[in-house]
Amino acid sequence: MLKELTGKGLLIHHWDTDGICSAKLLLEHLSENDIDNRTPQLGNYFLTEEELEEYSKYDYVIVVDMSLPENNILKLAENAKIMIFDHHLGKVIEKVYHHNPIIKGENPDKYPSASWIVNDFLGNKVNLFALLGIVGDHEQKIKKNKEFTEKINAFCNENDLNFEDLLKMAYLLDSNYKLGDKKTVEKAPHMLLENGSANDILNNKIWNENLNKLNEEITNILEKPSDEIGGIILKKINTPYNIISTITRKIAWESGKNTVVVNSGFFENKDQIYMRSIKNAEPMIQRGKSLGFRCGGKKEVLGAIVPKEKTDSFVQEILEFLK
DSSP, rough: OGGGSSSEEEEEESHHHHHHHHHHHHHHOOOSSSEEEEEOOTSSSSOOOHHHHHHHTTTTEEEEOOOOOOHHHHHTTTTTTEEEEEOOOOOOOOSSSEEOOTTTTOOOGOOOOHHHHHHHHHOOSOOOOOHHHHHHHHHGGGGGGGHHHHHHHHHHTTTTTTTTHHHHHHHHHHHHEEEEEEEEHHHHHHHHSSSOOOHHHHHHHHHHEEEEEHHHHHHHHHHHOOOEETTTTEOOOOOSOOOOHHHHHHHHHHHSOOOOEOOSSSSSEEEEEEESSOOOOOOOOOOHHHHTEEEEEETTTEEEEEEGGGGGHHHHHHHHHHH
8 A cells, every 4th residue: 555655755753762663664765755754843733734735745644753733734635645553542543544553442562652553564574763763662660561571572572672661762763853952863864774774773873862861851840849639639840851751651650649730841831641541531632622622642641732821731630530
């Protein structure tokens, strides 16, 4: 199906390790095609009017590891053939090719990342990039998934690696978006195509410098006290770095409690809100969308971009939902 794509193409991918590795796998498969790759403005889970206008020139568009709003997809589909490969919650967009086993009722544990879904679709053997997307999205939590723990361990044993190596590679790849370097995020899939060994990633000097800088900021934030309301952890931060998902993940996984983090420092007029929940997050994701917010996520995760004047009321709704 992918080989039938003709003309000028565009690959839109998420900015994290899963998105970058998924993009690498697709670009490798489409090596003979004329295709560009882009990520949305960092922090945006939607395309701006300017982006939609720019992307209208393409003959086909592939979207990977992003649950873009349906109106974005339908706008792109006015001029292009659309294919989507994803694992986030949402609804099937019938008018385009939408490959997302999760929203079609499959077990999320069987499809833990977009990279795995893409790799499976392409018929590839298990490889570094299929697994890096999984580790990037789940970190240590993936060890609770017996099937994929076995796959990861087998790959590591065959390639003289360990789980911590994979985890560091994911952190290094993620360092680019967390520091707001969109250009390097977009270059990363091509860098992996050209110099994509584990050692190449682990020894990338700039990415290691990025990671040191981020770790310092993350440590400083985590050392500051959080509020706890009815057994729910609420943390408010102010950082220009796109590390809200990292902060939320660390707090939630270390405490074992529902966690909400609000970052007021990334956007000028909006706040980032991130929630990790023991409950199914889908009702709150739909609630956020019904309020007109840019909102998405997975079963245990909600991410939203909310006007600053609406932040307090939406956070209150989240806290009520989690009680």
